[in-house]
Amino acid sequence: MRNQPGAAFCPASFPEMGIRPSAQALELLEALLLGVGLGLGYDLLRPPRRRSGRLGGSLLDLLFALLAGAAAFLSAMNSSGGRTGLWELSATLLGFLLYLYALSPAVLPLLEGWYRVMFNTMRLFKKIEKNLWKSAKKTFQTRKNGLL
Numbered sequence: 001m002r003n004q005p006g007a008a009f010c011p012a013s014f015p016e017m018g019i020r021p022s023a024q025a026l027e028l029l030e031a032l033l034l035g036v037g038l039g040l041g042y043d044l045l046r047p048p049r050r051r052s053g054r055l056g057g058s059l060l061d062l063l064f065a066l067l068a069g070a071a072a073f074l075s076a077m078n079s080s081g082g083r084t085g086l087w088e089l090s091a092t093l094l095g096f097l098l099y100l101y102a103l104s105p106a107v108l109p110l111l112e113g114w115y116r117v118m119f120n121t122m123r124l125f126k127k128i129e130k131n132l133w134k135s136a137k138k139t140f141q142t143r144k145n146g147l148l
Helices: 021-051 053-078 086-144
Strands: none
Touching: 021 053, 021 086, 053 086
C-alpha cells in the first residue's frame, strides 16, 4: 500500500513517541502519594510494634515489608506498561521521607493515643471476661455440690 503524496509530512501519520509530559507528571504524583501512603502505613504499625516485644516487632516489620513490596509491585504494574524508572522510585522515597519528617510528628501522637485507648479497652474487656468466668465457675461448683 502506497502513501498518498504529502502524507509523510502530516503529523497525524507519525506514531506518538513515548508518553506525554502530563502523563509522566501524573505518574510521579502517584509515586509520591504511594510514598506518603507507605509512611502512613509505617506509622500505623509503629505503636503496636513498640508494645509487642522483639518477636512481635519483627513480625510487624515483616508484614510492613510485604505490604510495601506488594504496593510497589502493583503500582509498577499499573504505570508505564509495567516499567518503573528511577524517577518513580525516587518520588516514592521522597513521599515516604516527606511523610516521616513533615507529617509523622503530628500524626503519630494521635495514633498512639488511639492505640492506647484501644489497648486499655481490650484490657478492660479481658478483666470483665476473667471475672465473669470466675463467677460462672463458682456458680457451677456450688450447684454441683448441691448448695443451691
